Amino acid sequence: MAPTLVREPFHREGWVYEEKVHGWRIIAYKDGERVGLVSRNDVEYTRRFRDIAGTISLPRRVELARCA
16 A cells, blocks of 8 residues: 555544654564564565664563554
8 A cells, every 4th residue: 555645634533544754664573583674665674773673573562552
């Protein structure tokens, strides 16, 4: 899914969105202790952002908020 440029963000019940201001859009995935950071175009960024990948790889309990 590619983002669409709009003049202003919209606000609708049940919708959640991300405003992209500057930088990269990178997806982090984790499989056990293995972590990967990739762009939406499948460009690998794990080595470039080793500190972030290392932090994601740490064991932790994560609680996800439910969007209503």
